[in-house]
Amino acid sequence: MTVFNHHVLQGGRRLHAVRIQRYRRLARRRGKLKALVAVARSVLVIACHLLSDRDARFHNLGAGYYTSRIDKNRKTRSHVGQLEALGYTVALTPAA
Numbered sequence: 001m002t003v004f005n006h007h008v009l010q011g012g013r014r015l016h017a018v019r020i021q022r023y024r025r026l027a028r029r030r031g032k033l034k035a036l037v038a039v040a041r042s043v044l045v046i047a048c049h050l051l052s053d054r055d056a057r058f059h060n061l062g063a064g065y066y067t068s069r070i071d072k073n074r075k076t077r078s079h080v081g082q083l084e085a086l087g088y089t090v091a092l093t094p095a096a
Contacts, residue, residue: 018061019043025066 019039026035050056080090 018065021066 022042023035023039026038030038046058050058076092080092083090
Protein backbone atom coordinates (compact mmCIF):
# COMPACT_ATOMS: atom_id res chain seq x y z
CA MET A 1 0.00 0.00 0.00
CA THR A 2 1.44 3.34 -0.98
CA VAL A 3 1.82 6.23 1.42
CA PHE A 4 -1.00 8.13 -0.27
CA ASN A 5 -3.40 5.20 -0.05
CA HIS A 6 -2.51 4.75 3.60
CA HIS A 7 -3.24 8.45 4.20
CA VAL A 8 -6.57 8.20 2.38
CA LEU A 9 -7.92 5.72 4.90
CA GLN A 10 -6.03 6.71 8.04
CA GLY A 11 -5.29 10.42 7.87
CA GLY A 12 -7.35 13.45 8.75
CA ARG A 13 -9.69 13.01 11.69
CA ARG A 14 -12.49 15.14 10.20
CA LEU A 15 -12.69 13.15 6.97
CA HIS A 16 -11.83 9.76 8.41
CA ALA A 17 -15.41 8.65 9.03
CA VAL A 18 -16.66 9.69 5.59
CA ARG A 19 -13.75 8.08 3.74
CA ILE A 20 -13.83 4.83 5.68
CA GLN A 21 -17.61 4.56 5.27
CA ARG A 22 -17.31 5.08 1.51
CA TYR A 23 -14.46 2.56 1.35
CA ARG A 24 -16.46 -0.10 3.19
CA ARG A 25 -19.55 0.48 1.05
CA LEU A 26 -17.54 0.18 -2.16
CA ALA A 27 -15.37 -2.73 -0.96
CA ARG A 28 -18.45 -4.90 -0.48
CA ARG A 29 -19.42 -4.50 -4.14
CA ARG A 30 -16.16 -3.89 -5.99
CA GLY A 31 -13.38 -5.38 -3.91
CA LYS A 32 -10.80 -3.83 -1.63
CA LEU A 33 -8.32 -2.56 -4.20
CA LYS A 34 -10.89 -0.92 -6.47
CA ALA A 35 -12.56 0.67 -3.45
CA LEU A 36 -9.22 2.05 -2.28
CA VAL A 37 -8.51 3.51 -5.71
CA ALA A 38 -11.99 5.05 -5.89
CA VAL A 39 -11.63 6.71 -2.49
CA ALA A 40 -8.12 7.93 -3.33
CA ARG A 41 -9.42 9.38 -6.59
CA SER A 42 -12.19 11.25 -4.81
CA VAL A 43 -9.62 12.76 -2.41
CA LEU A 44 -7.49 13.85 -5.37
CA VAL A 45 -10.51 15.40 -7.13
CA ILE A 46 -11.35 17.36 -3.98
CA ALA A 47 -7.75 18.53 -3.66
CA CYS A 48 -7.63 19.53 -7.33
CA HIS A 49 -10.80 21.61 -7.04
CA LEU A 50 -9.62 23.28 -3.84
CA LEU A 51 -6.22 24.12 -5.32
CA SER A 52 -7.54 25.39 -8.64
CA ASP A 53 -10.19 27.74 -7.25
CA ARG A 54 -9.20 30.23 -4.56
CA ASP A 55 -12.80 30.84 -3.52
CA ALA A 56 -13.66 27.15 -3.11
CA ARG A 57 -14.18 25.90 0.42
CA PHE A 58 -14.51 22.31 1.58
CA HIS A 59 -17.67 21.40 3.49
CA ASN A 60 -17.65 18.06 5.28
CA LEU A 61 -20.90 16.21 4.63
CA GLY A 62 -20.63 14.12 7.78
CA ALA A 63 -20.45 10.40 8.40
CA GLY A 64 -24.20 9.83 8.09
CA TYR A 65 -24.62 11.65 4.78
CA TYR A 66 -25.13 8.59 2.61
CA THR A 67 -27.36 6.76 5.09
CA SER A 68 -29.60 9.81 5.45
CA ARG A 69 -30.17 9.92 1.68
CA ILE A 70 -31.64 6.40 1.46
CA ASP A 71 -35.25 6.42 0.28
CA LYS A 72 -36.98 3.95 2.60
CA ASN A 73 -40.02 3.46 0.37
CA ARG A 74 -37.89 2.67 -2.66
CA LYS A 75 -35.74 0.23 -0.66
CA THR A 76 -38.85 -1.45 0.73
CA ARG A 77 -40.37 -1.87 -2.75
CA SER A 78 -37.09 -3.29 -4.01
CA HIS A 79 -36.83 -5.89 -1.26
CA VAL A 80 -40.50 -6.86 -1.56
CA GLY A 81 -40.08 -7.26 -5.31
CA GLN A 82 -37.02 -9.46 -4.83
CA LEU A 83 -38.86 -11.68 -2.34
CA GLU A 84 -41.90 -11.96 -4.63
CA ALA A 85 -39.60 -12.91 -7.51
CA LEU A 86 -38.34 -15.76 -5.34
CA GLY A 87 -41.92 -16.98 -4.86
CA TYR A 88 -42.77 -15.52 -1.43
CA THR A 89 -45.89 -13.61 -0.48
CA VAL A 90 -44.99 -10.53 1.52
CA ALA A 91 -47.18 -8.68 4.02
CA LEU A 92 -45.53 -5.72 5.73
CA THR A 93 -46.50 -4.45 9.15
CA PRO A 94 -44.73 -1.49 10.79
CA ALA A 95 -42.46 -2.34 13.71
CA ALA A 96 -43.62 -1.13 17.09
